[in-house]
Amino acid sequence: MIPSHAEYKKDISYYNIFHEIMRKTMKNEKTSNLRDMILDETFDIEPDEIRKIGYHTTDLIVDYFKNIHTRPILPEKTLEQMRELLNEPLPQIEQTPRVVLDECKKKIIENAVLVGHPRFLGWILASGTAIGAFADGIASALNQNVAISGVGMATATEMLVIDWIKEILGYDSKAGGILVSGGSIANLISLTIARNVKAQYDIATHGIKQDNNMVIYASEEVHMCIPKAVNILGIGTNNIRWIKVNDNYRLDILDLEFKIAEDKKKGKHPFAVVATAGTVNTGAIDPLESIADVCQKHNLWFHVDAAYGGFAALSPKLKPLLNGISRADSIALDPHKWLFIPFEAGCVLVKNPFFMTQTFTTKTDYIHADSTKIPLSDDVDYSEYGIQLSRGFRALKIWMSLKQYGVEKYGRIIEQNTNLARYMAELIEESPDFNIMFPVNLSIVCFRYVPKDINKKYKSRQKKKIEEYLNHLNKAIVQALRADRRAYVSSTILEDKFVLRACIVNHRTTKKDIVDIIGIIRELAITEDDAIRNKFL
Numbered sequence: 001m002i003p004s005h006a007e008y009k010k011d012i013s014y015y016n017i018f019h020e021i022m023r024k025t026m027k028n029e030k031t032s033n034l035r036d037m038i039l040d041e042t043f044d045i046e047p048d049e050i051r052k053i054g055y056h057t058t059d060l061i062v063d064y065f066k067n068i069h070t071r072p073i074l075p076e077k078t079l080e081q082m083r084e085l086l087n088e089p090l091p092q093i094e095q096t097p098r099v100v101l102d103e104c105k106k107k108i109i110e111n112a113v114l115v116g117h118p119r120f121l122g123w124i125l126a127s128g129t130a131i132g133a134f135a136d137g138i139a140s141a142l143n144q145n146v147a148i149s150g151v152g153m154a155t156a157t158e159m160l161v162i163d164w165i166k167e168i169l170g171y172d173s174k175a176g177g178i179l180v181s182g183g184s185i186a187n188l189i190s191l192t193i194a195r196n197v198k199a200q201y202d203i204a205t206h207g208i209k210q211d212n213n214m215v216i217y218a219s220e221e222v223h224m225c226i227p228k229a230v231n232i233l234g235i236g237t238n239n240i241r242w243i244k245v246n247d248n249y250r251l252d253i254l255d256l257e258f259k260i261a262e263d264k265k266k267g268k269h270p271f272a273v274v275a276t277a278g279t280v281n282t283g284a285i286d287p288l289e290s291i292a293d294v295c296q297k298h299n300l301w302f303h304v305d306a307a308y309g310g311f312a313a314l315s316p317k318l319k320p321l322l323n324g325i326s327r328a329d330s331i332a333l334d335p336h337k338w339l340f341i342p343f344e345a346g347c348v349l350v351k352n353p354f355f356m357t358q359t360f361t362t363k364t365d366y367i368h369a370d371s372t373k374i375p376l377s378d379d380v381d382y383s384e385y386g387i388q389l390s391r392g393f394r395a396l397k398i399w400m401s402l403k404q405y406g407v408e409k410y411g412r413i414i415e416q417n418t419n420l421a422r423y424m425a426e427l428i429e430e431s432p433d434f435n436i437m438f439p440v441n442l443s444i445v446c447f448r449y450v451p452k453d454i455n456k457k458y459k460s461r462q463k464k465k466i467e468e469y470l471n472h473l474n475k476a477i478v479q480a481l482r483a484d485r486r487a488y489v490s491s492t493i494l495e496d497k498f499v500l501r502a503c504i505v506n507h508r509t510t511k512k513d514i515v516d517i518i519g520i521i522r523e524l525a526i527t528e529d530d531a532i533r534n535k536f537l
């Protein structure tokens with residue numbers, strides 16, 4: 001039925017081929033009438049059937065939240081076993097929604113990682129809200145594409161949510177903003193704008209020139225999405241100047257000044273500084289006011305990656321830690337972190353909204369001809385503020401969560417997370433067998449297990465060997481935690497030390513959970529130490 005290459009070459013237009021295929025199809029099916037062929041089939045089902053999907057889905061979600069405290073945090077199965085469980089041929093025929101939902105429960109829900117479990121403190125993954133989950137359902141039912149002018153209410157909701165986020169941070173009310181999938185894209189969008197605004201030529205048209213000499217500054221503790229963005233933007237990661245951090249893992253302002261001066265002497269073109277408000281490793285907040293001063297002095301774009309720490313501004317007590325953020329040219333935020341919005345929800349704010357549309361507007365007839373616009377709406381077209389054209393209705397879950405809980409409760413929960421982190425650090429400091437790595441910043445606690453007897457027993461041995469063993473032991477503890485499944489913390493490396501890293505971005509975690517987590521880690525650590533020490537020391 002598909003035309004051969006020769007036939008294809010003979011045919012002057014794709015249009016002819018298409019009609020030939022359709023004609024042959026009809027002939028094969030012995031149908032002469034096109035109208036008879038069209039059955040007016042849809043995917044719709046009766047309202048009662050939809051209701052049943054809703055009730056059953058609600059039961060699944062309610063059970064998930066109800067049992068989240070008691071189930072094992074991690075699934076027992078490996079990825080390979082999960083793929084095996086799901087493995088089946090491409091479905092050919094219909095089945096009832098009930099069958100699909102039952103299978104979803106058995107195979108997918110029951111094998112999910114319980115990110116919202118009160119003892120899950122791995123990475124900076126927040127615990128979500130029930131209303132956020134249902135908001136996603138409503139957003140999907142409405143199926144809005146929040147881009148092209150014309151979706152009105154969804155656009156208005158996003159505009160309001162962006163206004164609220166600016167107010168939370170104390171940022172310029174006239175700033176532009178857009179919701180995106182997460183912090184990585186928020187940083188990419190911000191740095192794209194920074195690059196285009198600060199390039200000394202029309203970089204959007206002419207592209208990166210070999211001799212454009214652009215250099216960007218970020219601390220050694222910056223999130224890996226920054227080098228990724230610099231790579232994507234064609235600036236090249238060799239043109240990131242890595243600024244030293246001080247004892248508290250904050251960017252060293254003198255080193256920043258020094259490196260900018262050095263680059264200027266060499267004829268380079270410094271164009272931006274990335275500060276972090278809440279580093280991923282340790283929760284440190286860079287000295288934002290001082291960095292803003294340096295950027296002002298050298299006419300550099302001041303970008304703040306506040307993906308993790310930005311919403312600390314919801315707590316009146318913590319907000320002063322972010323002093324200086326209002327001077328940023330752009331800010332990347334993650335409502336799916338400390339605003340507890342279910343994935344995905346990131347946000348970009350840019351002080352001068354014109355820079356956003358200048359960077360991202362690409363006029364096309366099929367979008368921008370007036371005739372394609374739905375009247376009634378002459379509002380913001382979000383496709384001109386970022387990368388995506390088709391965009392989901394992310395604002396709804398943020399709007400609903402903020403309305404349900406209000407900023408006061410949000411502030412209390414965020415403060416509770418920071419207090420739990422300090423409490424955890426206190427318990428660790430009081431323990432003879434754990435070492436804390438640094439005073440807590442925001443809600444990250446880095447620590448490691450150091451067996452009580454290790455320094456005394458092996459005093460005569462080289463320190464290096466003990467350090468190697470401690471790295472190995474703490475790695476083994478993380479693996480044991482994964483297998484044990486009662487609690488979860490992640491890990492990182494600080495000054496060549498492998499350390500455990502608890503990130504408390506979880507509204508369900510209580511004081512008791514913190515005590516239990518330390519107890520579980522100690523129990524597993526003792527077993528691991530007994531099992532492996534002889535092989536190393």
Ligand SMILES: Cc1ncc(COP(=O)(O)O)c(C=O)c1O
Pocket residue numbers: 124181182183184185223225276278279280305306307308334346
């Ligand atoms: C400081 C910081 N920036 C950026 C990101 C990346 O955000 P996302 O994972 O939403 O892309 C993270 C993620 O943890 C982060 O902590």
